Amino acid sequence: MKRALFVLPLLALTGVLFAQSGGITSMDGGDCFIESLTAEDAPNDAGGGVDITWTVALDTALPDSMVLERKDDSGIWAAISTLNPINGRKTDNELENGMEYSYRIVPFYAGTAQDPSIEVSASSSTQWIHSGRIGMLITLVVISLVIFYYIDQGKRGKELYIRRIAGLTAVEDAVGRATEMGRPVLYIPGIMDMDNIQTIASMVILGRVAIKTAEYGSSLLVPTCRSVVMSVAQEIVKESYLQVGRPDAYKRESINYITDDQFGYAAGVDGIMVREKPAAIFMLGTFYAESLILAETGRSVGAIQIAGTAMPSQIPFFIAACDYTLIGEELFAASAYLSREPKLLGSLRGQDIAKLFFMIVIVLGVLTATLGEAWEPASKVAVFLKTITSVE
Amino acid sequence: MATFIEKLGNLDRRVIFVLMALAVIIPLALRMNLPIPIDKGPSKNLFDAIDALPEGSRVLISFDYDPSTMPELQPMAVALSQHLMTRDIRIVSLALWPMGVSLGNEALSAVGDSLGKEEYVDWVNLGYKIGGGVLIVRMGSDIQSVFPTDYGGNPVDEMPVMQGVNKLGDLDMIISLSAGDPGIETWIMMAGDRYNIAVGGGCTAVSAPQLYPYLSTGQLIGLLGGLKGAGDYETMVRIGVENPPPGIAIAGMAAQSVAHLVIMLFIIIGNIAYLSEKKRKGGAK
Amino acid sequence: MRLVIPLMITFVAGMIMILQFFVPATQPMGDNLQEWYMIVSSAAIFLGAANLITVHVHKIRFKARNWKYSPITLIGFAVMIITGLVFGIEADLPFDYLFQQMVAPMAATMFSLLAFFVASAAFRAFRASNWRASLLLVSAFVVMLGRVPIGSMIWNKIPIISEWIMQYPNMAGQRAVMIGAAMGMIATSLRMIFGIERSYLGGAD
Numbered sequence: 001m002k003r004a005l006f007v008l009p010l011l012a013l014t015g016v017l018f019a020q021s022g023g024i025t026s027m028d029g030g031d032c033f034i035e036s037l038t039a040e041d042a043p044n045d046a047g048g049g050v051d052i053t054w055t056v057a058l059d060t061a062l063p064d065s066m067v068l069e070r071k072d073d074s075g076i077w078a079a080i081s082t083l084n085p086i087n088g089r090k091t092d093n094e095l096e097n098g099m100e101y102s103y104r105i106v107p108f109y110a111g112t113a114q115d116p117s118i119e120v121s122a123s124s125s126t127q128w129i130h131s132g133r134i135g136m137l138i139t140l141v142v143i144s145l146v147i148f149y150y151i152d153q154g155k156r157g158k159e160l161y162i163r164r165i166a167g168l169t170a171v172e173d174a175v176g177r178a179t180e181m182g183r184p185v186l187y188i189p190g191i192m193d194m195d196n197i198q199t200i201a202s203m204v205i206l207g208r209v210a211i212k213t214a215e216y217g218s219s220l221l222v223p224t225c226r227s228v229v230m231s232v233a234q235e236i237v238k239e240s241y242l243q244v245g246r247p248d249a250y251k252r253e254s255i256n257y258i259t260d261d262q263f264g265y266a267a268g269v270d271g272i273m274v275r276e277k278p279a280a281i282f283m284l285g286t287f288y289a290e291s292l293i294l295a296e297t298g299r300s301v302g303a304i305q306i307a308g309t310a311m312p313s314q315i316p317f318f319i320a321a322c323d324y325t326l327i328g329e330e331l332f333a334a335s336a337y338l339s340r341e342p343k344l345l346g347s348l349r350g351q352d353i354a355k356l357f358f359m360i361v362i363v364l365g366v367l368t369a370t371l372g373e374a375w376e377p378a379s380k381v382a383v384f385l386k387t388i389t390s391v392e
Numbered sequence: 393m394a395t396f397i398e399k400l401g402n403l404d405r406r407v408i409f410v411l412m413a414l415a416v417i418i419p420l421a422l423r424m425n426l427p428i429p430i431d432k433g434p435s436k437n438l439f440d441a442i443d444a445l446p447e448g449s450r451v452l453i454s455f456d457y458d459p460s461t462m463p464e465l466q467p468m469a470v471a472l473s474q475h476l477m478t479r480d481i482r483i484v485s486l487a488l489w490p491m492g493v494s495l496g497n498e499a500l501s502a503v504g505d506s507l508g509k510e511e512y513v514d515w516v517n518l519g520y521k522i523g524g525g526v527l528i529v530r531m532g533s534d535i536q537s538v539f540p541t542d543y544g545g546n547p548v549d550e551m552p553v554m555q556g557v558n559k560l561g562d563l564d565m566i567i568s569l570s571a572g573d574p575g576i577e578t579w580i581m582m583a584g585d586r587y588n589i590a591v592g593g594g595c596t597a598v599s600a601p602q603l604y605p606y607l608s609t610g611q612l613i614g615l616l617g618g619l620k621g622a623g624d625y626e627t628m629v630r631i632g633v634e635n636p637p638p639g640i641a642i643a644g645m646a647a648q649s650v651a652h653l654v655i656m657l658f659i660i661i662g663n664i665a666y667l668s669e670k671k672r673k674g675g676a677k
Numbered sequence: 678m679r680l681v682i683p684l685m686i687t688f689v690a691g692m693i694m695i696l697q698f699f700v701p702a703t704q705p706m707g708d709n710l711q712e713w714y715m716i717v718s719s720a721a722i723f724l725g726a727a728n729l730i731t732v733h734v735h736k737i738r739f740k741a742r743n744w745k746y747s748p749i750t751l752i753g754f755a756v757m758i759i760t761g762l763v764f765g766i767e768a769d770l771p772f773d774y775l776f777q778q779m780v781a782p783m784a785a786t787m788f789s790l791l792a793f794f795v796a797s798a799a800f801r802a803f804r805a806s807n808w809r810a811s812l813l814l815v816s817a818f819v820v821m822l823g824r825v826p827i828g829s830m831i832w833n834k835i836p837i838i839s840e841w842i843m844q845y846p847n848m849a850g851q852r853a854v855m856i857g858a859a860m861g862m863i864a865t866s867l868r869m870i871f872g873i874e875r876s877y878l879g880g881a882d
Binding site for chain 3: 044045046047126127128129130133134136137140143144147148151193195197200201204207208226227228230231239253256257258259260261263264266267271275289292293295296310312313315317319320321327328329331332333335339343344347348350351352354355358
């Protein structure tokens with residue numbers, strides 16, 4: 001439960017008062033083409049920004065262009081941007097917080113400047129909390145607390161049930177089959193880089209699969225589409241082989257980079273499948289249109305195939321061509337499932353409770369939004385639910 | 393003993409491949425053309441959104457694909473450029489995929505030349521930078537700091553097309569032609585949602601179903617899905633144009649029609665064989 | 678200590694990225710981290726190129742199995758790099774010519790394989806084995822016809838039904854998978870940021 005303390009600062013932040021606004025000035029433009037001009041501190045930024053908003057008079061002759069000007073320290077007006085002669089908004093960035101800045105707009109007719117609009121002033125300031133994201137922050141904190149609570153329960157030894165996931169149960173059989181047949185195991189970690197959470201989940205599973213291949217003594221091939229993924233995969237596999245006491249069996253060159261190009265990678269991996277004839281193929285991570293090209297080639301060489309992705313449009317292809325498919329969240333549950341570690345299983349339970357929370361919010365949202373058409377209090381509840389589940 | 397129909401159920405996949413190739417080649421060789429009806433839908437929504445932009449607006453096109461998906465996405469790039477340029481809308485383009493730069497250039501320069509539009513005045517290609525979503529966020533505060541020069545090394549701040557375009561918020565619309573990640577979803581999350589800019593897109597047919605949730609929430613104003621989307625857009629752009637150039641996607645739609653029919657035929661054969669085998673085994677019991 | 682430093686880096690970087698989304702004042706820190714990531718990922722391309730050369734040179738040197746493919750890879754790699762560096766990458770120059778005339782058609786060929794594989798996978802997998810599979814089969818037929826002009830020639834309502842299937846039943850399924858996956862992503866991120874999942878650091882559970 002101590003870890004939950006890390007989340008508390010986030011919760012405390014929700015109580016922080018909004019920073020003082022930098023002031024708003026709004027002026028009527030008189031007879032000028034610029035009907036109104038407003039300057040105010042840009043909301044929800046790290047400071048240094050002023051929003052300038054203007055409206056134009058539709059009954060006045062249309063200028064060729066307009067120039068937005070800012071007064072500098074010596075009181076001289078300098079152009080900062082050319083604007084279209086329509087209603088609009090612009091943010092002036094990289095300003096000094098707390099300093100008062102003045103703005104005006106000058107319309108140009110046939111290349112000649114006409115009378116400028118009335119000037120408006122504002123100063124910028126830093127905001128400490130994003131006003132459009134408070135609801136989401138509270139939701140995130142609640143979800144995190146629930147997950148940490150169940151992780152703690154797992155650590156305390158509470159029995160946690162996890163349903164059988166066929167694709168993950170088959171991992172050991174697949175590696176065993178490859179060993180019996182004397183053929184390699186091919187692991188494809190998707191085509192995205194390490195900043196993608198599915199690739200990270202895939203790397204975690206690779207560690208578990210590598211432990212099995214090290215134990216069984218079968219060879220493991222990991223062609224990658226990104227250089228960083230290659231480096232991470234090399235380290236993970238090496239550590240797994242060390243963990244089971246088989247550092248001699250680790251072959252660095254089996255984990256290699258092919259190309260960043262999507263279909264170049266597909267062609268390279270297809271070539272490996274056809275030449276090496278792996279007995280087991282794992283396709284876990286982010287896949288796009290290459291999913292079926294890989295899965296069908298793998299099927300044609302007679303490999304047992306276990307795929308998993310959170311890309312909804314590729315799941316049908318994997319289901320059609322692979323023996324087992326991990327659908328969406330099952331990919332993220334794989335590490336907990338394979339290790340059976342109580343802490344990780346606890347996080348899965350927390351994740352399920354969070355999902356239940358969203359299911360309730362969705363059902364309530366639909367009901368209140370529908371009832372809200374006829375009954376005002378229900379529409380207020382619907383708006384509240386929308387606020388806590390959306391961001392600006 | 394297996395009947396002929398049951399044997400058909402185990403058809404060699406090479407036979408399927410040959411028939412599929414013929415289904416695509418023959419309509420293309422015969423230059424078959426089928427009329428494309430334009431109904432309400434994501435393609436029409438994108439067309440209408442662009443049509444509603446005032447003259448002189450600024451639209452960013454992101455070429456987030458590579459040559460592999462060119463058959464589906466390049467016709468979209470050409471048709472969209474035609475529509476934007478004929479409406480005198482300025483185009484600022486870039487690529488989140490390295491190979492998208494050349495493909496974008498090819499479409500923009502060809503359409504620009506045919507319509508008498510000048511590079512740097514009416515359109516510019518800023519080129520490619522690594523970073524995907526991170527890059528978009530950086531452009532949210534300052535485009536010039538991310539792209540000080542265009543793909544050819546020319547300073548961006550001196551170009552007329554870039555006047556008044558300092559950050560993403562200065563643009564009126566973003567269109568991502570995307571074959572994967574980074575692509576439409578990245579633009580929605582990092583630009584559309586953060587800076588409140590309209591995002592439209594074009595994608596491969598296999599990715600289209602995944603983007604429908606964004607259409608219903610309004611996070612995506614319109615979508616061209618695969619060759620069908622490109623064909624729809626070409627048809628709409630050609631309405632009212634005298635002697636329009638031949639549509640690449642329109643020509644491909646006939647081949648796709650026949651290919652779909654062939655796939656359906658295979659599925660039917662497979663099912664007849666399956667049901668026949670099931671009946672025989674059921675009878676044997 | 679071997680584990681503590683990476684875990685600290687993960688924790689600090691993860692917390693900064695979460696905070697910068699909710700606390701505008703911390704956005705500059707988040708921007709800095711993102712710039713670091715861009716620099717690291719740009720530099721990593723050299724790592725990949727070095728690995729590619731090493732692996733294939735090694736194969737040629739020791740006449741490893743299928744070594745004959747390696748010279749082709751190395752020659753292709755060298756030609757593209759040299760033409761790009763010597764002549765530049767603008768239009769109508771050798772690099773662009775190679776790109777347009779070789780890389781583009783080869784990549785498009787790989788993508789077009791999908792047409793064949795979709796046909797063979799559909800032939801094998803689409804079986805009306807029960808009422809749910811049959812429903813899926815009928816939906817697939819309607820969508821396939823609705824996506825091509827021939828569908829509206831058969832019956833002008835087919836594209837409308839196809840669009841309805843895409844916008845409602847399809848979208849409901851997509852959303853369910855997306856919400857479930859998002860929960861998985863949040864839980865995985867938290868496990869890593871708070872050091873509960875450490876197997877990626879070498880199986881040290």
